[in-house]
Amino acid sequence: MKRLLIFLVLASMTLASAAQGRRNFARTEFPNVNDDNSVTFVLNAKDAKRVSVVGDFTLANDKDQRHFEMKRNEQGFWSVTTPPLRSEIYSYNFYVDGVRICDPKNMMQLRDGENFFSSVIVKGDRGDLYEVQNVPHGELHSVWYDSPTLNMSRRATIYTPASYGKGKQKYPVLYLLHGMSGDETAWAELGRTAQIMDNLIAQGKCKEMIVVMTNGNAWQQSAPTYNGGRAMQHFRNRQKGEPTFEESFGDVIEHVEQNYRVIKKHQYRAIAGLSMGGGHSMNISRLYPKTFDYVALFSAASRGFEDAQVQTSLKTQRDNGFKLYWIACGKDDFLYKLNLSYMTYLDSISFPYTWRESDGGHTWRNWRIYLAEFVPMLFNE
C-alpha cells in the first residue's frame, strides 16, 4: 500500500508539473474542440523556433485553410485556436522547425500510405457519422485467406454488423477496395467504415451487410504496419504475365462465402473502390459476370476502356444487367477528366450508370461521403 502511495504521489507530481506550464490553457485536453467548433492545438516545444499546424481544415464559412501558425508562451508551449470549423474528421500534423510530427497529446493517429496524421472530430453534422456513437456496434475482423491465384496467404479486414452474432440470418456483402498506397487497413481507419455502417444501420438508413476490405496490392500479403514496416517504396507494378489482383478476386469471394453467413446471389453482392480500387471495381465487375448487382467507382482510375477485350466484357456486363453502376468524382480530382471520358464511352454503348459529381478532389473526405451515400442504395428490393 505504501508502494502504491509513493507511486501515486510520484505520478501526480509529474502530472502537476506538466499542468503547471499549461495553466494558461485551463487544464483542458488538446486538441480541444471548443463550444463554437473552433479547435485549440497545443505543443510543448520550448527549444523550437517555429511551430505550425497543417491539416485539411474547412472553416464554418466553407473556406478551406490548411495552415495555422502557432505562438509560443513563456513556458515554451506553442498554441493556436482556429476559427470555427465545419463538422468533419480532420487530419493534421505539427511542423516543428520544418520537421513534420504527429500531435504527441492526441492518441488518435491515422496512417495514409507512408504518412501518419493526428486526427480530430468536430461534432454536429458529418463528424457525428464518423464518431463511435452509443448504438449497437459491429465487429472488425483481421482475417487471412488463401489465394491460390497469387500463391500466398493474404490479410483482409471484415466488418460484420452488430446483429451478426445474434442469429442465423444471412447477409449481403459489400466488397470495398482501397487506392494506391493503401492496404487492408485503409477503409477501416481512414474511411471510418465501421462507424459509418454502425450509425447508418442504427438510423435505419441502410441495410445490414458484411463489408469486406481487401488488400489490393497483388505483391503484398498485408499492411506494412503489420510486419516489417517497409514503406511503399516496395510498391511495384506486376510483371507481364503475373496474375493481377482482379484475377485473384475469386479467392476472396470464396473465402467469404465459405466462412460467413452470406447470401450467395448477385442481387446481394456489391463492389466499390476508390482510385486504383475504383479501377479494380470496374475490372472485377466485368471480369466476374453476373456476380455483382451493385458497382461503385469513387474517384476511379477507370482506365483501359479503349481496349477491345475490355469493351466486349463491358457490353456483356450491360447485357447481363445489374441494379446500379454508380460513378462519383470531385470536380477538382486529377482523375475527373478520365471519369468524364469513361462515361462518354459508356454513353456510346448505352451502358446505364448514375453520375455523382461532387466538390473537392482526390481525398478521404470525399470517399467517406461517397460511402455514406452509396450504402443506403444497396440491396433494396
Place this chain on the structure above:
Amino acid sequence: MKRLLIFLVLASMTLASAAQGRRNFARTEFPNVNDDNSVTFVLNAKDAKRVSVVGDFTLANDKDQRHFEMKRNEQGFWSVTTPPLRSEIYSYNFYVDGVRICDPKNMMQLRDGENFFSSVIVKGDRGDLYEVQNVPHGELHSVWYDSPTLNMSRRATIYTPASYGKGKQKYPVLYLLHGMSGDETAWAELGRTAQIMDNLIAQGKCKEMIVVMTNGNAWQQSAPTYNGGRAMQHFRNRQKGEPTFEESFGDVIEHVEQNYRVIKKHQYRAIAGLSMGGGHSMNISRLYPKTFDYVALFSAASRGFEDAQVQTSLKTQRDNGFKLYWIACGKDDFLYKLNLSYMTYLDSISFPYTWRESDGGHTWRNWRIYLAEFVPMLFNE
C-alpha cells in the same frame, strides 16, 4: 494514359530527388537491419542541430544501450549504425532538438500508453517468434460485448487460432489482461500475441486456444485511439461503491462462451495479466471459484492480500485446487519486492505456485517472454 504517364514521371522524380540525398546509404530502406544484426537509422532533418535515436536496445554482448547520437551528412541526412544487437523486437524514437518523434520512414508504429514508438525486429532468435512467419495465421477480432455490471458496451480483442474457421472443434480460452495505461489493443500490438501464438502453435509447442484480450479500465469503453483520442489523463480510479473490472469479468466470460466454440470447463480456462492486469488475474481467479485452472501473474500488482476477505478467498481457491499458479517477475522490477511479499504470504497458507524470476524490469520485453513461456504449459492433460 497520358495522365498516367505524367503521374508516374512526377512520382519517380520525387523518389529520385529523395534518393539523391540518400545515395550514401546505398538506397536501402531504413531502419536497415544489417547482416551482422547491427541496425542503421537515418533521418532527413537538414535544419536540426542535434538528432539521436533512443530505444530499448540490447547489444550482442548482452549490454543494454538506450541512446545513440546520430551524425549529419552534407545533404542533411542524419544517421547512425549501432553495434550488432541481440535478436528482439525493439521500440525507439528519434529526438530532434529535444522533440521526440517516430521514424517517418518506418511504418511499424506501436503505442504504449500515451506514447508512440517506431519498432524494428532483429531476426535470428527471439525476434523470429515475434515476426509474421509463413505459417497458418489466426485471426484478430475487434469485438464489443455488453457489460450489465458496468452498464456499458465494451470493446475487446479476440484471437482465434488458424484452425478455428475450418471445423467444429471446441477450444480452451486464455484471458490475457493488460496493465495500467494499456487497453484492449496492448497485448495484440505491443505483446505480439497473434505472432507468438501462431508461431508456437505451428511449432507444436502449445495447444490451440482462443485468447481474449479485454480492456481492464472499468470507466473506459475502448482504447482512446478508437474514438476521441483522449490521453490517459482521463485515467481515474473507481469511486467507492462503483463496480470494479474484476466484478464485471463474468460479463466477458459469458460473451465469449455464448459466441465462440469454447470448452466451458475450468480445466480449459486460463487467466494471465501483467502489472495491474496481474492484480486483476489474482483477484478474478479467487473471486470466480472453480473457474480457472491456470493463473499467471506477470510483474503483478498483487496487492491487497493483507485483507481478511481476500485471504479467505485465497484459501478457498487453494482448497478448490487448480493446475498452475505461475508468478513471474524481473529482478529490477519496482514490483519485485511486492511479489516476494505475496509469495511469503502464499507460503504461509501452503498455497501452491510456481516462481519464475527473470532479469530485467517492468517491460514489454519481459511480458512477451512470459507469455511465450506460459502458454506451452496450458491445457496439457
